[in-house]
Amino acid sequence: MILSLTIGVLVAGGTYLLLQRSLVRIAFGVGLLSHAVNLFLLASGVTAYRGEPLADRMDPAAAADPLPQAFVLTAIVITLAVTVFLLALAVVGRNDDSWRIPETGEEHDR
């Protein structure tokens, strides 16, 4: 219940931020949304089982499903890379709250 509520709140917040004009806010929105997705992935492994998934060390009946954890790990890495790129775009791109065209030193009318 707590997990699903958390996912819901994160998705709501992420969606709200994604709809903003500023790319920095969009980056935060992407962060929230990806957290929601990561929790959702973890939930697919049934969160009742929480033991470390180590062979020979742990009772398989109590061990957590390692696959969703691997999924989440991969997803986190990808999100990290993309967030850095988003923030870089936010710096070099146009001023968020105006219609000013960025000065990239190129001709603007092709």
Next chain:
Amino acid sequence: MTTSQPVFANLLPLFVAIPLVASAVTALIANRHVQRLLLLGIPLASSVGGAALVGLHAERPVLVTQMGGFVPGIAIPFVSDTLAAVMLTVTGLTTAIVLTFALRTGEDRLRFFTPLVLMLVAGVNGALLTADAFNLFVFVEVMLLPSYALVAMTGTWRRMAAGRVFLVVNLVTSSIFLIGLAVLYAGAGTVNLAALAGRGSDPRVAFGAALVLLALVIKAGAVPVHGWLPRAYPATSATVMALFAGLHSKVALVAIYRIHSLVFGESRVLGGVILALIVASMIIGAWSSFGENTIRRVVSFQMVSGVGHALIGVALSTLAAWSAGLIYTVHSILTLGVLVLAAGAVEKTYGTGHLVRLADLLRREKALAWIVGLALLSIMGLPPSSGFWGKIALVLASAQESPPLAALLIGSIVAASIISLLAMQRLWHEVFWGPKMTLYRPPSNTGRVETDDKPVPLPDHVCIKPLDLAPAGALLALSLVFFVAAGPLWEIADRAAVGLVDVAPYVTAVIGS
């Protein structure tokens, strides 16, 4: 027990590994000759490998390697069948040809252009070969990450805004993809595509697969989730747009084919939805290409229309339909590539791709007129090039359906063709006819401002260099060869379609039993 696989099946991961290693090498070694050699050589080698696989699959329909030697079903499998092999061949060859245009425009000298493109090739090959839904997600991301950078570094000033749209849409889509995978895993306990075969009757699996398909449809750019494509693609350079046109949406299409055929088989659970997408994409894509004002924007809407055509395979799920969809996909890669590269050559020489600013090119550019003219005929589905067989195959496949469905599909195909005909006539009229062109913008090699960039009077001797047109010409030549050699190629497409209709060999090869 799995059917024993020949040893050389273990070479399949090289389709991913070699481009990735080459990408790292070209990032470290700045020698231009090494870079050019790898930039053109790797996609070409991938294409040759794909062609060899197509030959092998005549004897042995599925080749599998389980990564890391894990048990089948747990390991991440790389699988090649005729569909994957055909797409490897076509995408590799197209990529190599498109990249020769990058040499002409000087884009290959941009820092990190070569490593990024090779990473893109690795992602495409991986996405085509993997048989694991999560691995598919990873490879699609591997394909997209260099694309974000390519969008940001080439093209017009609009690329910054377009790059944002491209990036944010793809991020949200990736989230949908992941949610779909989570539902799939929760419902089925596996994301191995072969293990999911035939489980579409379980509503939880069907829901997960449908979410994954939704994400792929967005990435393919079908109406009503196409809005990002005609905004983002034309804002990049012609080279990058041609690359994306040949790779991104087509990889998404093939993934849709793969997942739908395995999970849902011949049942048409999603048929109604997909049918609506198809009709909307075909008609709206064709119609929207009227309203655009540069050559490449017109072409980008034709791309959306093409996605609608190719999805007919998914909606019908019959042998003829899969085969027709594959033929149309290949045709679409070739023809759209021709138009985008030809537009790129025009932009390079005349400094604009704007329909209003171009005129009277028929008199100035005979070769260009031939190339674009034939490509336009191909897009409308008229001979003498691949487009004819693409449309014919789709109509024949649709004609096998019940009369109302057949009427709807064939009617939409014909309507979309007629609308495209009119839109393409407008393009032709604006660019090739009209009063003598008087003003142009001399090219600047870097794309940066060197003069004050006002249009200057157009001298008579200015014309497109033959080598600039060569890449477009080469792709068109492939399209013409497709028209002549349609018989054998159609057989290969049928073989690929058999693998999609009868998934048992694929499943047996991947997970055994």
